[in-house]
Amino acid sequence: MTTSTAGAPGCIAVAFRGDVGQFHLDAAFTVPAAGLTAIFGPSGCGKTTVVRCIAGLQQLPGSFCAIDDEVWQDAAQFRPPHRRSIGYVFQEASLFPHLSVRRNLLYGAPRAPLAAGREVIGFDEVVSLLGLGALLERAPHNLSGGERQRVAIGRALLSQPRLLLMDEPLSALDQSARAEILPFLEKLHERLALPAFYISHDIAEIEQLADHLVLMERGKVIATGPLHELQSDPTLPLALAREAAVSLDADVEAYDSADALVTLRVGDSRLLVPAKPKVAGARQRLRIAASDVSLARIAPNGTSILNILPARIVSCSTIGPGERLVVVGLGTEGNGPRLLSRITHRSWDTLALAEGMAIFAQVKGVSLIAGSTAPG
Numbered sequence: 231m232t233t234s235t236a237g238a239p240g241c242i243a244v245a246f247r248g249d250v251g252q253f254h255l256d257a258a259f260t261v262p263a264a265g266l267t268a269i270f271g272p273s274g275c276g277k278t279t280v281v282r283c284i285a286g287l288q289q290l291p292g293s294f295c296a297i298d299d300e301v302w303q304d305a306a307q308f309r310p311p312h313r314r315s316i317g318y319v320f321q322e323a324s325l326f327p328h329l330s331v332r333r334n335l336l337y338g339a340p341r342a343p344l345a346a347g348r349e350v351i352g353f354d355e356v357v358s359l360l361g362l363g364a365l366l367e368r369a370p371h372n373l374s375g376g377e378r379q380r381v382a383i384g385r386a387l388l389s390q391p392r393l394l395l396m397d398e399p400l401s402a403l404d405q406s407a408r409a410e411i412l413p414f415l416e417k418l419h420e421r422l423a424l425p426a427f428y429i430s431h432d433i434a435e436i437e438q439l440a441d442h443l444v445l446m447e448r449g450k451v452i453a454t455g456p457l458h459e460l461q462s463d464p465t466l467p468l469a470l471a472r473e474a475a476v477s478l479d480a481d482v483e484a485y486d487s488a489d490a491l492v493t494l495r496v497g498d499s500r501l502l503v504p505a506k507p508k509v510a511g512a513r514q515r516l517r518i519a520a521s522d523v524s525l526a527r528i529a530p531n532g533t534s535i536l537n538i539l540p541a542r543i544v545s546c547s548t549i550g551p552g553e554r555l556v557v558v559g560l561g562t563e564g565n566g567p568r569l570l571s572r573i574t575h576r577s578w579d580t581l582a583l584a585e586g587m588a589i590f591a592q593v594k595g596v597s598l599i600a601g602s603t604a605p606g
Contacts, residue, residue: 240264242297242393242425246283248290255279255290257446259454263298265441266419266426268457270433275446277429281395284427285318286311297393297425317386319396323378325370331381332366338389349423356384359417376407380414387424394426400435408435415439416600420513433468437477437517438600462568464547464555469570474555475519477599478567482512491536494596497566502536503596515600520570522595525556527581529590537593543585544568546578554578558591569593 238260245258255276261267269277282288284295286302286309295303302309317338325334335353357363360380370378379399386394400408412435419426419439430436436443436457443460445453445467453460461468461476468474480494480501485508492505494514501516508514529538542564544557552574560566569591583589 238296239299242267243294244280244284244296245294246280246290247293250279250288250290253279253449255283255449257449257451258294259444259451261442261444261454263425264423266428266439267442267444268428268430268436268440269444269446270430270436271446273431276449277446278397279449280444280446281397281427281429284393285316285395286314300392315390315392317389317391317394319379319383319386319394319399321398321402323370323375323382325378325381325385327370329370330366331362331368331370331373334370334381335362335366335384335388338385340390351387351390351422351424353388355421356387359421360384360414374407374410375403376410379403379407379411383414383418387418387422391424394424396426396428398429398431400430400432412438433471433473437475438515458567462557462570464545464557464570469520469555469557470549473519474570474572475517476567476569477515477517480514480516482508482510482514484510497560499539499560499566501539501593501596503598505598514598517597517599518569518593519595519597520555520572522593523558523569523571524592524594525558525571525573525577525581525583526590526592527583530592533592535592535594537596539591539593541566541569541589541591543583543587543589546583546585548575552576556583558589560591562588564588 240263241260242263243260247256257276257280269280271277279288283290289308292305293303302314362384365377440457443457444451445460453466458476458478460466463469478496480496483493483495485492490504491502492508494501494503539560540562541558541560544559544564546554546556549555554573554575556571556573557568558571559568
């Protein structure tokens with residue numbers, strides 16, 4: 231168990247161990263103090279307990295929590311919740327019913343100046359990013375579920391936190407409201423430097439928003455790292471799922487308006503994808519499912535597949551009767567981003583494939599799941 235008395239610059243480090251009722255938590259990880267870190271795992275694995283410990287709402291003696299070089303908890307001290315600079319967004323918006331949207335947003339705003347060097351998140355910026363301009367004078371009972379949750383997120387941001395915690399913020403919403411609010415979360419992720427933890431049981435939300443991932447199981451952290459690395463690790467549950475996929479961040483190189491195709495660069499590889507107009511230099515997140523990647527020993531001719539990429543087989547493992555999971559690294563040397571491919575044993579044997587072999591990855595489909603409209 232980590233009991234260090236100093237934090238690491240540029241990192242968030244936690245180590246929580248103890249019993250919460252009948253549940254035992256033993257979770258430790260370090261992630262960058264930037265971007266969005268998702269905490270993912272099956273129901274009851276301890277995701278919410280970890281976030282409550284970070285917030286100081288759950289105290290486990292002897293645990294550790296620090297952001298950058300600021301220690302919030304160790305063996306000798308425990309900073310209470312009101313002295314931890316956090317914004318907390320719960321599953322339910324819990325707005326004050328007697329206050330307008332404007333007054334709800336400003337309720338938690340600090341009255342004293344922030345410490346020198348702290349970036350202030352402006353009221354107008356939050357209103358713009360969350361699309362709240364037309365709602366400011368409304369009462370909460372006149373808002374939809376998605377609108378209420380956007381106000382709750384805005385209120386958390388205007389408290390000027392060092393860390394944003396979002397505990398399944400979309401789980402209480404219907405599918406339509408989730409689709410409404412996700413683009414606003416994308417914009418926040420793109421525009422604000424504020425680090426955030428995001429809990430969800432929906433892998434699609436995580437694929438769309440997360441930079442880093444903490445995987446949990448039965449109260450323990452089983453893996454931590456960049457999202458795409460954990461997705462392509464054949465020893466972890468994500469890669470073994472039937473819907474396994476890898477999420478990659480690409481740069482828009484060009485847009486062909488005649489054919490409505492965008493050229494995306496991922497590492498040294500390029501993909502052509504049908505899309506609406508994109509601005510050169512913009513960032514674009516894409517999703518490539520294992521079921522949409524097939525393998526060839528020789529570059530195919532006379533095919534409708536646009537994306538046939540040089541690659542190299544990194545590893546292969548058996549995942550069920552008749553099936554193998556192949557990890558390929560893009561590029562002639564296989565040093566680029568990794569993709570997953572599900573193929574049959576018969577295909578593996580017929581092609582005489584082997585680990586380390588140079589092959590061609592045929593990408594039959596690419597989903598664009600998030601992206602900016604401006605250069606990154």
